[in-house]
Amino acid sequence: MNILVCVKQVPDTEEIKIDPITGSLIREGVAAILNPLDACALEAAVRLKEAYGGKVTVLSMGPPQAKEALKQCVAVGADEAVLITDRAFKDADTLATSYALSMTAKQLGEFDVIVCGKHTLDGETGQVGPQIAEHMDWSQVTHVMDMKVEEGKLVAVREMEDGREVVEATLPCVASVTKASYTPRYPTIKSKLAAGKKEILTLSADEIKNLDKERIGMSGSRTKVAKSFSAPTGQAGMVIQEETGEATGRKLARILHEAKLV
Amino acid sequence: MAIILTEEQKELKALIKEFMENEVIPYAQEYDERGEFPEEILKKAHEMGLGCMNIEEEFGGSGLDNETMAVLIEEMAYGEAGVSTSLTVSGLAYECVRDFGSQEQKKLIAEAIVAGKYVSFALTEADAGSNAGAARCSYALDGDEYVINGSKAFITNASYADYHLVFATKDPALGVRGLSAFIVANDTPGVSRGKKENKMGLRLSNTSDLHFDNVRVSKDMLVGKEGLGFKMAMTSLDVGRILIGAAATGIAQRALDESVKYAKQRSPFGQPIATHQAVQFIIADMAIEIEAARLLTKNAAILKDKGMRISKEAAIAKSFSSDVAMKATTDAVQILGGYGYSKEYPVEKLMRDAKVYQIFEGTNQIQRIVISGAVLKE
Ligand SMILES: Cc1cc2nc3c(=O)[nH]c(=O)nc-3n(C[C@H](O)[C@H](O)[C@H](O)COP(=O)(O)OP(=O)(O)OC[C@H]3O[C@@H](n4cnc5c(N)ncnc54)[C@H](O)[C@@H]3O)c2cc1C
Numbered sequence: 001m002n003i004l005v006c007v008k009q010v011p012d013t014e015e016i017k018i019d020p021i022t023g024s025l026i027r028e029g030v031a032a033i034l035n036p037l038d039a040c041a042l043e044a045a046v047r048l049k050e051a052y053g054g055k056v057t058v059l060s061m062g063p064p065q066a067k068e069a070l071k072q073c074v075a076v077g078a079d080e081a082v083l084i085t086d087r088a089f090k091d092a093d094t095l096a097t098s099y100a101l102s103m104t105a106k107q108l109g110e111f112d113v114i115v116c117g118k119h120t121l122d123g124e125t126g127q128v129g130p131q132i133a134e135h136m137d138w139s140q141v142t143h144v145m146d147m148k149v150e151e152g153k154l155v156a157v158r159e160m161e162d163g164r165e166v167v168e169a170t171l172p173c174v175a176s177v178t179k180a181s182y183t184p185r186y187p188t189i190k191s192k193l194a195a196g197k198k199e200i201l202t203l204s205a206d207e208i209k210n211l212d213k214e215r216i217g218m219s220g221s222r223t224k225v226a227k228s229f230s231a232p233t234g235q236a237g238m239v240i241q242e243e244t245g246e247a248t249g250r251k252l253a254r255i256l257h258e259a260k261l262v
Numbered sequence: 263m264a265i266i267l268t269e270e271q272k273e274l275k276a277l278i279k280e281f282m283e284n285e286v287i288p289y290a291q292e293y294d295e296r297g298e299f300p301e302e303i304l305k306k307a308h309e310m311g312l313g314c315m316n317i318e319e320e321f322g323g324s325g326l327d328n329e330t331m332a333v334l335i336e337e338m339a340y341g342e343a344g345v346s347t348s349l350t351v352s353g354l355a356y357e358c359v360r361d362f363g364s365q366e367q368k369k370l371i372a373e374a375i376v377a378g379k380y381v382s383f384a385l386t387e388a389d390a391g392s393n394a395g396a397a398r399c400s401y402a403l404d405g406d407e408y409v410i411n412g413s414k415a416f417i418t419n420a421s422y423a424d425y426h427l428v429f430a431t432k433d434p435a436l437g438v439r440g441l442s443a444f445i446v447a448n449d450t451p452g453v454s455r456g457k458k459e460n461k462m463g464l465r466l467s468n469t470s471d472l473h474f475d476n477v478r479v480s481k482d483m484l485v486g487k488e489g490l491g492f493k494m495a496m497t498s499l500d501v502g503r504i505l506i507g508a509a510a511t512g513i514a515q516r517a518l519d520e521s522v523k524y525a526k527q528r529s530p531f532g533q534p535i536a537t538h539q540a541v542q543f544i545i546a547d548m549a550i551e552i553e554a555a556r557l558l559t560k561n562a563a564i565l566k567d568k569g570m571r572i573s574k575e576a577a578i579a580k581s582f583s584s585d586v587a588m589k590a591t592t593d594a595v596q597i598l599g600g601y602g603y604s605k606e607y608p609v610e611k612l613m614r615d616a617k618v619y620q621i622f623e624g625t626n627q628i629q630r631i632v633i634s635g636a637v638l639k640e
């Protein structure tokens with residue numbers, strides 16, 4: 001199996017801070033990490049490789065520092081790593097991002113599966129995976145927890161709000177992975193050292209064939225982030241559970257009454 | 263502290279830190295209270311190559327030099343000392359087999375360790391600790407085989423080891439010159455594991471007796487030459503002592519970090535105790551001594567990597583670092599006051615763990631015999 005995993009380097013914080021004046025993300029002093037769900041996506045891909053043989057390539061669009069995230073991927077099972085980096089990719093929205101990634105995928109080879117994370121820690125749109133499937137004109141499976149290949153089809157377990165669903169998809173396809181039923185492996189001392197020495201293929205916009213420059217970066221973006229701000233954190237909820245339904249109701253009424261809400 | 267580490271050392275140190283923080287530290291207290299060997303945790307560590315750090319890559323090991331290992335073992339022991347002990351003692355046995363054994367023996371032991379198995383280093387006996395020459399566990403040649411009889415005591419990983427590197431004597435009257443070393447598979451008839459020590463500290467490591475009752479091993483399991491056992495053990499322990507220095511430095515550093523954290527937030531008289539000079543000076547002394555311990559250890563490791571004789575330097579690093587660890591952890595308990603004495607905070611465990619570093623792989627009195635002997639000869 002020839003597998004491509006798309007990974008993004010994101011700031012290491014669950015609560016990204018936003019500059020109240022400029023409205024942009026404060027990235028200084030925040031360590032950059034591999035997007036956590038992309039680590040799950042990679043683990044799922046490496047498990048496919050281990051089960052069926054083949055190769056795993058990781059691809060990222062980002063600044064040169066994103067090489068660190070790619071090396072981290074090489075240490076836990078990726079065979080090749082590619083970074084597309086260019087000022088021309090800057091300020092891309094999800095559409096421009098997914099276009100650039102899919103054009104690169106077409107150039108890199110014939111993949112059976114492209115695996116993405118379900119969403120990122122920073123942008124958190126969850127759109128890039130499905131959009132890549134559209135650009136490639138492939139089938140896609142979202143919210144994947146686990147997957148295998150049977151009779152030339154991808155069989156994926158999807159996580160649903162109220163249970164699980166098993167779906168089949170024809171190959172090639174795009175799978176976007178949610179928190180899997182297994183945790184990503186640690187690198188070994190040897191794989192970590194080998195990854196440090198690994199050559200990472202770096203491509204500029206000019207080096208990607210047939211790339212329409214109007215469709216990447218700022219100019220290719222249909223979405224503009226007009227304003228970002230830190231939302232006031234909501235108050236934690238309260239659970240009222242008494243011995244009986246009646247007592248619970250009474251307590252609720254009393255609390256509402258005391259708060260002068262009723 | 264500012265110390266020059268290579269990019270590789272930094273990356274591997276960060277990896278160990280992440281592993282200790284996620285997989286070990288949160289569970290350490292429970293295992294400590296139960297005195298339980300954390301098999302599952304160690305299994306993960308073995309998969310990462312943390313149990314075969316000194317084994318060459320040709321045998322599947324991690325192939326690290328002593329300088330790098332010292333950095334990593336410090337970080338491991340910073341997290342949990344018992345885990346770092348369990349992961350390094352097999353390497354000590356390998357050290358001996360590598361330097362003195364046959365190619366087949368090297369391969370046998372290296373591959374076992376790489377596969378996640380334990381190999382014990384069985385020198386001490388109930389009545390032969392500081393004086394290895396007093397060993398009673400004996401061997402005799404019978405046809406093509408050596409027959410081993412006797413017992414070993416205080417052996418790390420003994421209850422879990424698949425192989426033991428056993429030091430036995432041909433004749434107790436020969437003292438240290440009677441000792442020879444043998445690789446003994448644990449499943450050889452006559453080998454049994456005895457009582458497990460219920461220890462004050464280092465409770466995540468396993469320490470146990472071993473008994474040998476007419477245990478027959480083939481001739482090719484003799485490591486090196488007959489009568490060289492003591493010399494071989496001491497050569498291996500030179501390296502072991504560097505790593506002990508590293509681990510002790512890690513424990514001391516943790517004691518300092520816990521002290522600083524606490525001293526900045528505890529304010530019995532309205533201001534943090536860190537603002538009192540009496541507390542500041544304790545912290546300064548810890549910092550001075552830890553930095554010195556780390557550098558002594560690093561120096562011994564670099565000398566060893568360059569192929570130099572290091573008995574004195576290793577003994578200095580071991581004894582100094584373990585004395586520093588004992589003092590720093592005791593002072594940490596003092597800085598934390600009543601809470602330091604309580605299991606609610608990690609420093610009482612650090613203090614219990616630190617103590618053994620002054621005792622094993624040669625007590626600090628024995629280290630001083632080694633050091634003074636070398637100095638007086640210079
Ligand atoms: C606060 C904030 C809000 C934003 N809001 C929007 C918005 O509303 N609409 C919009 O179009 N853009 C938005 N963006 C821009 C968006 O983050 C970027 O376009 C980004 O390149 C992709 O979107 P995402 O991070 O949401 O990825 P998601 O769609 O959440 O990511 C899903 C998966 O796609 C892959 N992937 C995503 N980005 C990359 C990459 N650069 N390289 C390789 N693989 C990747 C990964 O596998 C990832 O797990 C926003 C950015 C920020 C910081």
Ligand SMILES: Cc1cc2nc3c(=O)[nH]c(=O)nc-3n(C[C@H](O)[C@H](O)[C@H](O)COP(=O)(O)OP(=O)(O)OC[C@H]3O[C@@H](n4cnc5c(N)ncnc54)[C@H](O)[C@@H]3O)c2cc1C
Nearest residue numbers: 383384385386391392416417418469621622623624625627
């Ligand atoms: C947790 C743990 C793990 C261990 N793991 C191993 C292992 O894996 N393999 C192994 O072989 N052994 C192991 N040991 C044994 C350890 O190396 C011995 O306990 C140590 O060498 C001391 O020997 P002893 O206990 O017999 O003390 P003794 O030799 O009886 O010494 C008692 C005291 O007398 C002092 N003393 C002795 N002789 C002199 C002297 N000539 N001059 C001045 N003072 C002296 C000592 O310093 C000590 O303070 C372990 C011990 C412990 C506690």
